[in-house]
Amino acid sequence: MPRNLNALWSFGAFLIVTIGFLIASGLFLAINYTPDIAQAFASVEAIDRQVPSGWFLRSLHMGGVTMLFACLYIHLGRGLWYGSYKAPRELLWLTGLGLMLMVMITAFAGYVLPWGQMSYWGATVIVNAMRAVPLFGRPVSELLLGGEGLGNIALHRLFVLHFAMAFAILGAIGVHVATLHVVKSNNPSGIDPATPRQTLPFHPYYTSRDAFALCLFLMVYAGLVFFLPDLLTLADNYVQANPLVTPRDIRPEWYFAPFYAILRAVPSRLSGLFLACGSLAVLFVLPALDRSPVRPATLRPLVRLSLPLAFLSFILLGIAGMHPPTETWLIVSRFAMAWWFIHFLVVMPLASEREITS
Incomplete structure (x- = not known):
């Protein structure tokens, strides 16, 4: 590894750890979730109130999404500032952007699953915008939703999409990391090391630094989960979705x-x-x-x-x-x-x- 990497290079490790927390907590949540418009909201409430440690798993999942996107945007900003998209790392850049799109699709599908008021109407706005696309907008939306609007079929398909995309993201991470190992890491100077004397072994130098940074990251994550859970979602999402009542502010x-x-x-x-x-x-x-x-x-x-x-x-x-x-x-x-x-x-x-x- 280059000798001059700064703390911004630790956010890649944060992302991998957060993905691990999201998949682990998501598996346990899926066991107790019911993808049916008549029972989805009640099943989420039951997870929060009746399932042992269910509140913790759900807060860990929602907090993980917040931390994931925060780290993702910082990771992307670091790449823009230090020119990590330039030769010979174009493929690394493109795989990272593809991974970001997969995360966004997964997050959107997961956002609908609690079947809260804001989830329903927020998804409705996106679906209506998608239908405005000529030629393929309406067929794609109907394929995703199984009909004209959000209903049982749509909720079930979004649940499957959310679940399947999580494991596809793991595969994409593998491709991204493999690409990184081929082209090597960029560094703040923008000049690739020319000799071994300009590099350091990843272990123990960067593993120890990333471990310390990860401890700080997990402290922020824990603070969000245990002390600020209300920041993780909008208040209207604690109200069951009602297609007949539009929120004043979506x-x-x-x-x-x-x-x-x-x-x-x-x-x-x-x-x-x-x-x-x-x-x-x-x-x-x-x-x-x-x-x-x-x-x-x-x-x-x-x-x-x-x-x-x-x-x-x-x-x-x-x-x-x-x-x-x-x-x-x-x-x-x-x-x-x-x-x-x-x-x-x-x-x-x-x-x-x-x-x-x-």
Whole structure:
């Protein structure tokens, strides 16, 4: 391993540990869960109130999702800042992004399973947006849901999807880690070690450091599970889903809020869905957009100014997505969304052409 790795490289280990907690707790939750619209909410309540340590397993699962996405976004941000998407690590970058999409799909399917009021209506918003896609939007949504709307068939299929995707994610992690072992890890300087003297063995140097960092991470995780469980879900999700009563303010979980803010920032559902998907798609084509051989943003004056603003835009989109769509928050969403796309589609190609690299 390179000698100069900093603490941000520990978040990959956090992600693997969190996935382990999620799968282990999810297996026990699945034993007591009933994927039926008449019994799903009651089965979740029974897990919380009647199953021995059920409250702990459910809090561990919900807290794990929060910690997973927090670490995932930091891990992604580290890759953007240090140019980990550049040659020879393009495949590593793409497998990581594919893994992130799998996690998002799994989280969305799991979000519907408690059959709470916010789960039902949040999923309804996404399904209606999906149907606006020409040609294949409606057939795909009907294949997923088994009909026109959310019902027994949809809930059962989402449960199977959530369960199966968890194990598919394990396979994708294996591919991602195998790719990492082929191309080796990037480092803050952006210059790959040329001699063995510029490296350190992973054990004991980085295993001990990651173990210490993991202890701190688990302290935060435990604090979230035991002392702040109300932060893990929205209050409306403790009310059973009612298709006849629309919540006054439909909000997603925080980790989907940036994309939800983009979805509603434009009047057209199709345009909003296109832009929300495009905000992720630009990350897939980033290796082609940024041709500069210089990797870290610290050595690139234009990127060093623009990328923090892109990070701030993502945070503002998340905050906007958790608030009602008032005129102020819609304006904030539009400006933040505009800069996100400007950074990747304008600044990055421009910086690649204008930078002095020799």
